[in-house]
Amino acid sequence: MAKNRKDNRGRVLPPNVSQKSDLRYIWRKMINGTQYVLTDNDLNELKKKIITKESQLQNGIYSDIPKATLNEWFEKWMDIYKSNLKLTTRELYTRYWNNYVRESNIGDMRIDRIKRVHIVELYKELLENKELATATVHTLHVIIYGCFEDLVQDNALQSNPAKKAFSRIGKRPAKKREPLTVKQQENFITFVSESPTYRVYLPMFSFFLGTGVRVSELMGLTWKDIDLFQGSVSINHAMHYTNVNGKMTYHVTTPKSESGNRDIPLLMDLRKQLVHLRDIDNLTGSHGTATIDGYTDFVFHTSKGMPYSIASINQIIARIVKRYNQQETETAGKENRDPELLPVFSPHILRHTFCTRFCENETNVKVIQEIMGHRDISTTMDIYSHVTKEKSTEIMNDLGNKIKIC
Numbered sequence: 224m225a226k227n228r229k230d231n232r233g234r235v236l237p238p239n240v241s242q243k244s245d246l247r248y249i250w251r252k253m254i255n256g257t258q259y260v261l262t263d264n265d266l267n268e269l270k271k272k273i274i275t276k277e278s279q280l281q282n283g284i285y286s287d288i289p290k291a292t293l294n295e296w297f298e299k300w301m302d303i304y305k306s307n308l309k310l311t312t313r314e315l316y317t318r319y320w321n322n323y324v325r326e327s328n329i330g331d332m333r334i335d336r337i338k339r340v341h342i343v344e345l346y347k348e349l350l351e352n353k354e355l356a357t358a359t360v361h362t363l364h365v366i367i368y369g370c371f372e373d374l375v376q377d378n379a380l381q382s383n384p385a386k387k388a389f390s391r392i393g394k395r396p397a398k399k400r401e402p403l404t405v406k407q408q409e410n411f412i413t414f415v416s417e418s419p420t421y422r423v424y425l426p427m428f429s430f431f432l433g434t435g436v437r438v439s440e441l442m443g444l445t446w447k448d449i450d451l452f453q454g455s456v457s458i459n460h461a462m463h464y465t466n467v468n469g470k471m472t473y474h475v476t477t478p479k480s481e482s483g484n485r486d487i488p489l490l491m492d493l494r495k496q497l498v499h500l501r502d503i504d505n506l507t508g509s510h511g512t513a514t515i516d517g518y519t520d521f522v523f524h525t526s527k528g529m530p531y532s533i534a535s536i537n538q539i540i541a542r543i544v545k546r547y548n549q550q551e552t553e554t555a556g557k558e559n560r561d562p563e564l565l566p567v568f569s570p571h572i573l574r575h576t577f578c579t580r581f582c583e584n585e586t587n588v589k590v591i592q593e594i595m596g597h598r599d600i601s602t603t604m605d606i607y608s609h610v611t612k613e614k615s616t617e618i619m620n621d622l623g624n625k626i627k628i629c
Contacts (some may be wrong), residue, residue, distance in 0.1 A: 230266065256598065260381050276378060288379045293370075295324055296334055300370050307471035309476055314465045319363050325348055334374065342367065342388040350392055357394045364389040372466035383554075402576040407433065407565055414547045421543050426500040427523045427536075431570060433493040435577030435595055439463055442530050443475055444522045445511070451498060454489045458596065462515065464532040473530060475516040480598040487594055497522070536570050544568070576605070582610040 228236040231246060239252045241489075248269045251263040261276060263269035288296065297320055305313065323332050327348075329341050333497040344468025346364065349355045375383050414419050415428055430441060436458060443462030461483075464473050474549065478484055489497070500522070504510050512528035521530045524540070544565045556564035581591055593601040 227228075233617060234266065236266075237273065240266075240269065240273075258381065272378075288374065288425075290333055292331045293334055293337060294330045296374070297370055298551060300373060304373050310467065310474055311463050311465060311476055314467065315362075316366050318466070319366055323355075325365055325366070334371075334380070334592050337384050339384045339386070339388050339391075343384050343391045346392045347603060350395055354395075360392070361389060373395065374410055378421070389485070400572060402572060402579040403565075403568065403581075406563065406579075408576060409541070410551075410563060411547070411565055414545060414550075418543075418546075421539075421546075424539055424543075425495040428529075428573070429493050429496045430523070431490070431573035432577055432580075433490045435574050435581065436487070437483075437574060437596075438533050438536060440478070441523060441570075442521075443515075443518065445518055446520050446522055449497060450492055450521065451488075451489075451501075453488050455492075456489060458483065458485050460518070461529065462518075462530055464530075473513070473515045473532075475518050478596065480596075482592075482598045483596045485593060485596050523623070535569065541567055557604055578603075578606050579610055581607055 226243055228235055230242045230248070236242065236248070237250075240248060240250045242248055247262050247264055248266050250259075250269060250273050252259050259276060261269060261272045262265070263272060267469065291299075301316065305316065308577065310315070322611045324345070326347050329345060330335055331339065348358050349363070350360050364385065368383065368388075369378065369383050374380040377529070412425075412428065412432070415425050428443070430436070430444075431438075434446075439461035440458050442464075444456070448457045448459065458478065460475050461478055462473060462475055466472075466473060467474070509524075509526060509532065510528060511519065511524035513519065513521065513524070515528060515530065521528075524530055525535070544567050548564045551562045551564060577592050578591070578595055581594065585591055588600065588603055594599050595603060597603045
C-alpha cells in the first residue's frame, strides 16, 4: 500500500499532491492523455482549486480545448475574452490573425502540440521573408501571447508556448519616418493653393499642417468642435472606416488615449481657411450631412457629404504629388536645373511634419506633448531630440561661417 505523502508540517497531503523544496504545493493529474497542474503556497487554497478544476473537467469545459486548432480557439477567445474590445481593436486583431496566422503552419495545429519553436519560426518567416516591420510582428505577438495566456490562466495549458518567443528573433531596423522639409512643405502647399483642380483640398491640408491632428481625428471633426470666435478646436473623438462583419463601415470612437482629449489653438491663417470653407459649404449647399453614431455636420467631407476615409486621403495626396512632380520635372528641364520633387507621403507624415516644425520653434516639451496628444512624453522627446540635434548642427555650421577660429 502506497505511503501517504506529508508536508513539512506533518499534514497528510491529498492524492496527486506533493510539496516542492520551496514549500509550494503542487497537484498533478493525467486525464485523457493531458496532464493538468495546479500550484499554490497555501494547501487549503490548492484544495479549492482542485475541486474547481475537477468539476470543470467533469463538465467537459476544458477537456476538448487543447485538442482544438489554434484558429478554432482564436474565434472562441475573441467571443469570450475580448468581447469588450473597442471595435477598431477587434478589427485589428481579426485582420492580423487572418493575414498572418490563419493560413500559417500553426493556424490548423492542435493547441496542445504547438511549441515555442513553431511560433518563433512564424515570426522569423514574417520578419525575414515577408519583410514585415518589427513593430508589426510585435503586435501580432501580443495577440498570440494573450490567446495562449488565457488558456494558461484557466489551467487548460501548463505553460504559454509564446512566452519569450518574440525575444528569440532578430530585429529589422525600423523605417525612419521623414517629415517634409520646410521647402517640400512650401512647394506642396503652394502647388495645392494655386491648382484649379486641387485647391478645394487646401483647408484640409492646412488643418493637418496647422494642428498636427491624427487622420482619424480630422475625419471625425464636426463644426461643433470648432470655435472660430475663440480660435480653438476640441479634439474629443475619432472617426474610423473599417471592416465590420464583412462590410466597410464608418464609426466613431473615443480618442486613442486620455491625452488624446485636448484643445488646440488655431493659427490665424488656418482660421481664415476654415471660415472660407464654411462659406463655400453655405454657398454651394454642400455639407457633411452624413450621420455617424450621432455625429453629423462634418468639416471635411466628399461632394456627397460623406466623411473622408484614410484610403481616399492617401489617394488624393498621391494624385497631387504625381501631378506636382510631373509639372516640376517639366519646369526644371526648361530652366536647366534639378527638379525639387516631392516624396509620396501619408497623412501621418503631415502630423509628423507639424510636430517637427513645432519642435523647431518651441522649447517647452510639455506644451508640445499636450498639443500633439502624445500619451507618453518619450514619443515627444524622440522627435524633439532629433530635431534639436539637426538644429544644433545647422547653427554650428552657420556659426562657422561667421567667426574665425584658425
